[in-house]
Amino acid sequence: MPPLQTHSVGIxxxxxxxxxxxxxxxxxxxxxxxxxxxxxxLGPSGCxxxxxxxLIAGFEHCQKGQVFLGDEEVSALPPWKRxxxxxxxxxxxxxxxxxxxxxxFGLEERKLPKNEINQRVKDVLELVGLxxxxxxxxxQLSGGQQQRVALARTLVIEPKVLLLDEPLSNLxxxxxxxMRQELLELQRKLSLTxxxxxxxxxxxxxxxxxxxxxxxxxxxxxxxxMELYDHPDNLxxxxxxxxxxxxxxxxxxxxxxxLFDDGKGMQISLQSSDIEGSKSxxxxxQNLALCEAESNTxxxxxxxxxxxxxxxxxxxxxxxxxxxxxxxxMYSFDNVPxxxxxxxxxxxxxxxxxxx
Amino acid sequence: MTSKAYKxxxxxxxxxxxxxxMLSFLVIPVVKVFYVAFIDxxxxxxxxxxxxxxxxxxxxxxxxxxxxxxxxxxxIVATIISLPLAYFTTRFEFKGSVIIQSLGFVPLIMPPFVGxxxxxxxxxxxxxxxxxxxxxxGFTIPFMEGLNxxxxxxxxxxxxxILINLSTSLNNIDRSxxxxxxxxxxxxxxxxxxxxxxxxxxxxxxGASLVFLKVFDDLGTPLLLxxxxxxxxxxxxxxSSIGIDDPMGYVIAVILVVFSLFAMWVASLALKGKxxxxxxxxxxxxAKRKMRFWEKVIAYTIVIIILLAVxxxxxxxxxxxxxxxxxxxxxxxxxxPEHYVSIFEETPEFMVNTLIYASxxxxxxxxxxxxxxxxxxxxxxxxxxxxxxxxxxxxxxxxLVLGIGYLRTFLGMSIPxxxxxxxxxxxxxxxxxxxxxxxxxxxxxTSALHQVSRSLEEAAENLGANKTKTIYRIVVPLMSGGILxxxxxxxxxxxxxxxxxxxxxxxxxxxxLSYGIYVYMQSAAGRGAGAALGMVAVVIxxxxxxxxHRIIEKGRRERSLENNS
Ligand SMILES: Nc1ncnc2c1ncn2[C@@H]1O[C@H](COP(=O)(O)OP(=O)(O)O)[C@@H](O)[C@H]1O
Ligand SMILES: [Mg+2]
Numbered sequence: 060m061p062p063l064q065t066h067s068v069g070i071x072x073x074x075x076x077x078x079x080x081x082x083x084x085x086x087x088x089x090x091x092x093x094x095x096x097x098x099x100x101l102g103p104s105g106c107x108x109x110x111x112x113x114l115i116a117g118f119e120h121c122q123k124g125q126v127f128l129g130d131e132e133v134s135a136l137p138p139w140k141r142x143x144x145x146x147x148x149x150x151x152x153x154x155x156x157x158x159x160x161x162x163x164f165g166l167e168e169r170k171l172p173k174n175e176i177n178q179r180v181k182d183v184l185e186l187v188g189l190x191x192x193x194x195x196x197x198x199q200l201s202g203g204q205q206q207r208v209a210l211a212r213t214l215v216i217e218p219k220v221l222l223l224d225e226p227l228s229n230l231x232x233x234x235x236x237x238m239r240q241e242l243l244e245l246q247r248k249l250s251l252t253x254x255x256x257x258x259x260x261x262x263x264x265x266x267x268x269x270x271x272x273x274x275x276x277x278x279x280x281x282x283x284x285m286e287l288y289d290h291p292d293n294l295x296x297x298x299x300x301x302x303x304x305x306x307x308x309x310x311x312x313x314x315x316x317x318l319f320d321d322g323k324g325m326q327i328s329l330q331s332s333d334i335e336g337s338k339s340x341x342x343x344x345q346n347l348a349l350c351e352a353e354s355n356t357x358x359x360x361x362x363x364x365x366x367x368x369x370x371x372x373x374x375x376x377x378x379x380x381x382x383x384x385x386x387x388x389m390y391s392f393d394n395v396p397x398x399x400x401x402x403x404x405x406x407x408x409x410x411x412x413x414x415x
Numbered sequence: 416m417t418s419k420a421y422k423x424x425x426x427x428x429x430x431x432x433x434x435x436x437m438l439s440f441l442v443i444p445v446v447k448v449f450y451v452a453f454i455d456x457x458x459x460x461x462x463x464x465x466x467x468x469x470x471x472x473x474x475x476x477x478x479x480x481x482x483x484x485x486x487x488x489x490x491i492v493a494t495i496i497s498l499p500l501a502y503f504t505t506r507f508e509f510k511g512s513v514i515i516q517s518l519g520f521v522p523l524i525m526p527p528f529v530g531x532x533x534x535x536x537x538x539x540x541x542x543x544x545x546x547x548x549x550x551x552x553g554f555t556i557p558f559m560e561g562l563n564x565x566x567x568x569x570x571x572x573x574x575x576x577i578l579i580n581l582s583t584s585l586n587n588i589d590r591s592x593x594x595x596x597x598x599x600x601x602x603x604x605x606x607x608x609x610x611x612x613x614x615x616x617x618x619x620x621x622g623a624s625l626v627f628l629k630v631f632d633d634l635g636t637p638l639l640l641x642x643x644x645x646x647x648x649x650x651x652x653x654x655s656s657i658g659i660d661d662p663m664g665y666v667i668a669v670i671l672v673v674f675s676l677f678a679m680w681v682a683s684l685a686l687k688g689k690x691x692x693x694x695x696x697x698x699x700x701x702a703k704r705k706m707r708f709w710e711k712v713i714a715y716t717i718v719i720i721i722l723l724a725v726x727x728x729x730x731x732x733x734x735x736x737x738x739x740x741x742x743x744x745x746x747x748x749x750x751x752p753e754h755y756v757s758i759f760e761e762t763p764e765f766m767v768n769t770l771i772y773a774s775x776x777x778x779x780x781x782x783x784x785x786x787x788x789x790x791x792x793x794x795x796x797x798x799x800x801x802x803x804x805x806x807x808x809x810x811x812x813x814x815l816v817l818g819i820g821y822l823r824t825f826l827g828m829s830i831p832x833x834x835x836x837x838x839x840x841x842x843x844x845x846x847x848x849x850x851x852x853x854x855x856x857x858x859x860x861t862s863a864l865h866q867v868s869r870s871l872e873e874a875a876e877n878l879g880a881n882k883t884k885t886i887y888r889i890v891v892p893l894m895s896g897g898i899l900x901x902x903x904x905x906x907x908x909x910x911x912x913x914x915x916x917x918x919x920x921x922x923x924x925x926x927x928l929s930y931g932i933y934v935y936m937q938s939a940a941g942r943g944a945g946a947a948l949g950m951v952a953v954v955i956x957x958x959x960x961x962x963x964h965r966i967i968e969k970g971r972r973e974r975s976l977e978n979n980s
Pocket of ligand 1: 110
């Protein structure tokens with residue numbers, strides 16, 4: 060029995076344009092988030108993620124476009140009438156109130172009867188595992204606990220959607236991994252439409268149903284994590300999600316294959332296709348493998364520049380002609396890795412090359 | 416067995432010397448005052464009879480009530496002045512904010528007693544404003560009648576303490592504090608009452624209790640306005656007219672100290688565990704919006720009225736110092752430089768003495784301040800923190816109390832190699848001034864030393880410099896900005912101190928500016944010259960304030976450059 064009701068709805072942004080003074084920060088953004096979806100805004104710092112989120116919460120106003128929550132156009136509603144839950148990056152817990160008072164605030168503003176407030180605050184604190192901390196002050200809690208309070212304070216008003224602005228950025232690494240799972244679990248339990256803002260692709264990949272990748276206020280691509288990884292629409296998306304070797308060159312059709320030539324002495328034969336001309340190719344590090352330099356399976360030859368042992372994999376940087384390529388090899392017990400400075404061969408998993 | 420750490424005999428010696436100084440010139444005099452207050456004059460036994468006498472005398476009851484009333488009302492009026500100003504600057508994008516910020520400093524460059532008489536000529540029952548009002552509107556306002564005058568002068572002078580503290584705490588509230596409340600359904604007055612107001616409260620209380628303390632202790636302003644039925648003037652009059660043995664002066668001194676401590680305690684309670692400053696890196700204060708037209712009109716009207724009130728002491732003093740005769744008229748009858756000529760020709764000693772005393776006091780302050788800061792932050796001497804506490808405790812000792820303490824403690828002693836009384840020797844005045852200003856200098860030195868990384872000293876020691884060399888070649892040069900700022904502040908404020916001065920000065924030839932102003936202002940004929948001396952004081956304090964500001968700003972800029980590179 061979930062203690063909280065949810066009246067979760069979908070979110071739709073239509074042709075949003077937003078400027079601060081003369082700087083255009085959001086450029087014609089349209090996207091549609093389904094009810095109950097865990098959606099992420101992913102992009103480098105300054106790309107406009109927070110601005111979009113604050114627009115949905117009613118703290119910013121767009122010059123063009125519309126915001127819908129469910130079927131309702133909310134563009135003209137002030138923040139306090141939107142019933143949108145937002146967890147701030149710094150949690151924004153009020154230091155002069157106890158945890159109980161912080162959580163009860165939204166309910167008191169809604170003039171609920173005292174005993175109901177009491178019950179609901181108790182329930183939600185239990186939901187986030189802080190029932191014993193009600194009388195403490197925010198500065199007496201750890202970062203992770205403060206985060207939970209911020210979440211509880213937001214959830215208790217039974218918002219239509221939940222907005223999280225870099226909710227994990229103030230936590231240390233281990234807690235971050237733990238909290239993101241907890242968040243996801245909670246979101247699933249309540250089936251609450253959620254937007255999660257982050258600049259960390261791993262966070263987005265591990266939690267979101269779908270991700271919108273943003274850059275300079277423009278949506279680059281929207282899709283499920285693996286979709287974005289395997290079929291990026293552009294170089295930015297390819298590079299932002301995971302590591303990638305990007306090589307520029309030309310494609311030319313041969314008899315039964317397509318030849319890629321970077322013009323600096325690197326040639327790779329690809330599966331036959333109709334694409335020709337000046338293009339870039341993207342090679343994921345794990346789709347390259349080392350072999351003997353003289354081996355006849357070697358597609359390329361190069362010299363090992365750097366070798367890093369990362370536990371489950373060994374990462375090499377190989378100098379091939381004038382290109383540096385990253386190669387990831389699985390590491391298993393007692394493997395003998397290639398030495399730095401040695402000459403090695405590279406095999407390429409041809410059907411996993413992404414052409415842009 | 417304890418290990419043998421290197422002990423520094425120089426530090427220990429320094430500690431003892433400073434401790435002796437603080438003991439002789441702060442602790443013992445204050446303890447003496449308390450002691451006398453609790454001693455029966457006739458029997459010499461400990462007793463509460465002096466306090467009973469005090470509270471059974473109607474004049475003292477009245478004085479006690481009046482001091483309380485004046486201090487409380489000054490807080491209220493200062494709050495009324497500060498609130499709209501703080502509101503305009505923190506909630507709106509308001510061009511007048513620049514005026515408001517400088518407004519905050521203008522009153523502080525002139526000690527309230529200096530402007531008091533000038534205020535009477537502007538706002539008194541026959542002053543310019545009331546003459547004009549009577550002529551055009553047919554009524555007058557008793558701004559300066561009795562206690563009103565003290566309240567008016569004090570609140571115009573001290574409101575910046577509230578304004579600055581309140582604005583700072585409002586600016587330290589992160590926007591997200593307000594936005595999260597809006598997000599949860601709150602807005603308008605409710606949001607202000609539940610979130611903004613409580614978060615700004617500690618800053619306000621800190622400022623308000625400071626104003627209370629300053630006004631409650633002040634001697635100069637009531638004295639110059641001829642309001643004698645308050646505590647500080649009563650203490651002064653008892654000691655100066657009845658004599659050093661009269662216990663009432665001591666009882667009042669004890670009450671002043673107790674209330675100072677009380678006000679400081681309230682301030683520390685308000686601030687304790689309530690560091691509500693929630694601003695994030697790069698975030699900044701509450702959301703501001705542009706003013707609508709009529710809001711601008713109201714805002715500017717209020718700011719200009721307050722500006723005029725705040726500048727009125729300066730304006731009045733200027734008029735008075737250049738005016739020939741000024742009574743029962745809106746403006747002086749004519750203008751003349753003769754008052755300035757006369758103060759420089761007839762009583763140059765007031766100015767010369769001031770320069771000597773204030774620079775000596777400020778020098779003592781920065782030497783003590785640097786030494787105490789160094790011992791507290793860098794040595795391991797057991798009781799080093801007590802030096803800090805004792806020096807800071809001087810904040811709770813009004814100048815009047817210190818003065819009485821010196822008179823009593825050094826009673827009957829003569830100066831070294833002479834037969835003049837020690838207590839009223841000018842050197843004692845310098846020491847009293849230095850004790851009074853030490854807390855400010857000490858804070859400046861401590862924060863300067865905080866900026867010097869311990870590793871810079873360790874690097875010097877590692878390269879072979881001993882402690883003394885390290886202090887001399889590394890620490891002091893790096894602290895110099897803060898030390899200099901401390902010197903200038905101490906100098907500027909010591910130059911216009913009246914309450915300890917008035918107790919300790921025995922002859923006019925030894926007297927500084929503030930005493931001169933007081934003496935001149937006693938007679939209608941001397942007011943012009945008194946005002947001219949006041950102008951000199953304002954110039955000294957203003958120049959000092961300006962330079963200490965510049966020095967601090969320069970230090971800040973240099974540090975931020977270092978951090979960026
Ligand atoms: N109040 C503001 N005024 C002017 N520019 C702003 C303001 N807030 C954000 N910006 C600018 O808008 C851009 C997007 O900011 P933001 O949405 O905070 O980025 P993100 O959250 O993706 O890091 C940035 O370039 C930022 O400098
Ligand atoms: Mg952001």
